[in-house]
Amino acid sequence: MGLLDLCEKYFNTSNLYEVLNISEKATEKEVKKAYHKLSLKVHPDRVAENEKLEATEKFKVLGSIHAILNDKNKRAVYDETKSVDDDDYNVIIDRDWTIYWRMLFKKITLEDIQSYEKQYVGSEEEKKDLKVAYLAGKGDMDYICDQVQFARSEHEPRLREIINEMIKAGDIPSYKIFTHEPANKRQRRIAKENCEAKEAEELLQEIGGNNSLEKMIKDKQAARSQQMDSFFDNLAKKYGGKTTKANKRKTTSKSESNTKKKK
Structure with missing residues (x-):
C-alpha cells in the first residue's frame, strides 16, 4: 500500500x-x-x-x-x-x-514551558483550542481543563469569559453543564488539581540533583512507563509554568517524547 x-x-x-x-x-x-x-x-x-x-x-x-x-x-x-x-x-x-x-525536536526545559505559556495564554491559539475542547466536551469544564494547555483553576474566570463571549456571538451553543455547573463539581476539579500539583512538585524535588526528567522516567520505566509518560505530559502542559521551590532550581524537563527503538 x-x-x-x-x-x-x-x-x-x-x-x-x-x-x-x-x-x-x-x-x-x-x-x-x-x-x-x-x-x-x-x-x-x-x-x-x-x-x-x-x-x-x-x-x-x-x-x-x-x-x-x-x-x-x-x-x-x-x-x-x-x-x-x-x-x-x-x-x-x-x-x-x-x-x-x-x-x-529538542528537549524542552522548564524555562521553555514558562516562555511558551506567556505566549499561549490569551492568544488566538488558546481561543481556538478552547472552542474545540468546549464543543468536544459539550461544555464540560472538567474536559476543557484536561484538554486546554495551562487551564488551571486560576484561569477559569478568564476562560469562562472567553467562552461566554463565543456563546453570545453565536459561535458555539450554550450547554447547561457549562452555564449551570454545580459548585461541588468545580470543587472536586480544584481538589484534583491541587493533588496533581503537589505530586508534580514532589517529583520535581526528587530530581533536584538529577538534571533530567527523562533519565528519571527511564529509571522508573520498568515499573510504570506509560503512567509516568502520561503524567509528565500533563505536568508540562499544566504545571510547568508554575513557580515552585523545585522550579527555582534549573532542571531540564522531559523530552516531548520518550521514544523507543523501532522493534
Whole structure:
C-alpha cells in the first residue's frame, strides 16, 4: 500500500497538506510545527497498548509526509503532480522514525514551558483550542481543563469569559453543564488539581540533583512507563509554568517524547 493510500486509510484524505491541516503555501516552519503537533497525538509511546500498532503506522506515515514536504525537490514534484513515488516511499518508510523525530525536536526545559505559556495564554491559539475542547466536551469544564494547555483553576474566570463571549456571538451553543455547573463539581476539579500539583512538585524535588526528567522516567520505566509518560505530559502542559521551590532550581524537563527503538 502506497503513502497516499495510507493517508486515506488513517487520516481520511490522500492530500499531504490536509493530513497536517496546513495550506499548500505553508512555510517550512509551519510544516514542522504541524508535523510535531500531530505526531505527538499518535506517538506510539503515548497511547494505550491496544492502540500501539495503529499509532506506529500513523507515526510512520506522518514522518514520511514531513520528509517529503521538508525536501524542496520532493515537495515541488508533489505540488505539481499530487502524487508520490512509491519506490522512493518504500525506501524512506524503513527509517527509524523515532530517531528522525528526536533529531528534529529538542528537549524542552522548564524555562521553555514558562516562555511558551506567556505566549499561549490569551492568544488566538488558546481561543481556538478552547472552542474545540468546549464543543468536544459539550461544555464540560472538567474536559476543557484536561484538554486546554495551562487551564488551571486560576484561569477559569478568564476562560469562562472567553467562552461566554463565543456563546453570545453565536459561535458555539450554550450547554447547561457549562452555564449551570454545580459548585461541588468545580470543587472536586480544584481538589484534583491541587493533588496533581503537589505530586508534580514532589517529583520535581526528587530530581533536584538529577538534571533530567527523562533519565528519571527511564529509571522508573520498568515499573510504570506509560503512567509516568502520561503524567509528565500533563505536568508540562499544566504545571510547568508554575513557580515552585523545585522550579527555582534549573532542571531540564522531559523530552516531548520518550521514544523507543523501532522493534
